[in-house]
Amino acid sequence: MVFTLLALCACDDSFVPAGNYIYCSLNPDGSELATRDNRLYSNIWGSAYYVSDDLVFYISNKIYRRILGGANVIQISPDSLDVTGFVIDQTNQMLFYTANGDIYRSDFNGQNLQNLSLKNSRTLSAPSLSLDGIYLVAIGSTRINRLDLLTGEWLELPQVLYVRHAVYVSSEDAYYYYGTHTYNGSLALYRLAPDTEEPERLIYHGTWNSELSYQISSDQRYFGLLRRENYWSVDQDDRLQVYDRLDKDTIEIGKVFSYAFSPVEGKMLYSAYRNGLGDLNLLDLATGEEQLLFDGIYTRTTYSGFIDKITWRSDAGKIFYAGWEDYRNPGKSLLSSPEALLTNDEQELYR
């Protein structure tokens, strides 16, 4: 009888396999369903920066480029340099990257490599480029350092410390930066106006820095700060704050897994936990209009647990994302949340 029971256990249809980490792509106009697509992301070469289908950069401690989904990968930074950060100047087809404490410039093929740092300068990291392409900002020993690419002059701002990442907005002659303001403070967004000693704090979460991450839109108008405590789940405190530099306004969205600013227009794609699913929403940051691009349901038996990586192509014509696909028992309701938005007919469809 014992052995019979053991045999029967293997036939129990309530067994649900563990999920998979999957890669997908879709069009931002929502014209097609998301499809499995592993051409962009790589565990080997580093984080992907999707310029075009002919050009994808990968950054780890080296910089690589390849054609989307291509077999060959070209290493464009030398073996001797340990890359810590980089920024792309698409207009002039140049790369700026910090490595071994200095900052370098090269073309998209790694040629014409030039060390832009001063001798005995601080160890530099987190480079950024002003929108006019004139000023290069990097962080040296938690201070903001700025290079005028036309004159070659370096400027250091001694009045602020504990800076993680900064951009210089030429039109305002101001710096927007993520920093902690004290040695072990909580990461926040600040603005340092010209000729001022004290920066203005713009968005702040007040939690451990290990739970915080930030992004800046390519037009340097929107600044995001996301709090996410656990990798496998989100709660209401895991909110995203987005500061609009022009409108001087902040929006907040709760239960956000991940987000990415559109590189072209004032939009943002984000994944939030709704109704037990990790969805994808396209938000117009100017108007507040929102479009559901992906509701989180893959098939009758699989759904999106969460999405933790979103990447736009630089012309915003394509999106790749990665996340967990979880399984469900088809005999049970997919909807675990009492705030279900599906109609009874839709619920019946997914049972």
Place this chain on the structure above:
Amino acid sequence: MNKISFRTSRLLIALLTFITLTSTACLKNKDDDNYTYPNYVYYIAHVDSLGQLSSYDFPALSRTNLTLDRLKDGRILMVHDSLHVYNPISGVLTDITPIGSYSYLSSPAIDLSLDGKWLYFGGWGKIRRMNLGSYAYETLVDSTSMNFVRPRISKDGRYLCYLRSTDSSGYYSHSGGYPSVLDMFNHNIFSLSSGVASTDRGIKNAWVDHLQEAVYYNSSDNINKYLMRMNLDGTQRSVVPPYQVWSQQSFDGRFILGSVENYVSTTLYYRDNLSMVWNVVSGISRNYALARGANFLFYSIGNKVYRLNLETGERKTLIPGVINGKPYPGSALLAPGWDGKDLYLLTNYQVQTDKTSSHPLELQ
């Protein structure tokens, strides 16, 4: 008491039934009453420059821990607890073991100079080299208390890189240790300890790229395995992705080849240093060899053997899975010719106990 006995007896019957069922499910030859262990015959296969296959006898030598290499004159160097040179054509086996000066270390424990004249080897803590013409040898790195292993000579013959092992001399494996470089021109020695013992212990392999005057080495932190690069003075240590278990340089320094292993197979990554393009060869059966004098890579996938021209990317099948209508049994070791035009392989076939199977390379 009777009830207890009855219950107990039912449990015993169920247990005996279970044992009987599972024991009969064990895989046994249908002739298991007369089962004998399979008998394998080992031989040396050879693929010549025209792709013709032939076979030669395997010499009277233990295959335990055996690795093969090729000398520039085409003979096979057989390395294990002794050193032998074998000419398959004549069948002559020559013992070149320097008695008292050579001790076995897991592969790769030796290296050959690019001009084919010198064999670099370790033995009882010292690094030596042997002239392959006269078989005379000399000590290059002497030691009484430390154990130096894994000599790798740079392609220009100038830099000898070796590792300081944390194991006792004569130990058959290398647990890790920092590299040192002997400049053969001026006899300067660069001792490249990182200063962190745990970091140094993770280094299993190192070699000098004479073109960059840099040291490449494979290191491990017990979680990941890395290919690292540093200057000859030990500065500017940097990881070179992708993470690799093992690495080597082609004869002309044009290619870096590295392997990443998983439970099932090996993936090879090789980079053309002229174009800095990384290429991938997946699914290899942990059996590959780079020609010592040409940019040809030989590898097996399953029972097929291929040759890849690293410069052009052209792949040629040397041994298909079936030969003369019989399945090729697969190769244990590969030893390509210096110029990459031919290949020796150690392989075997199983002799059936109830009938004699013919040699796979014999015509039907």
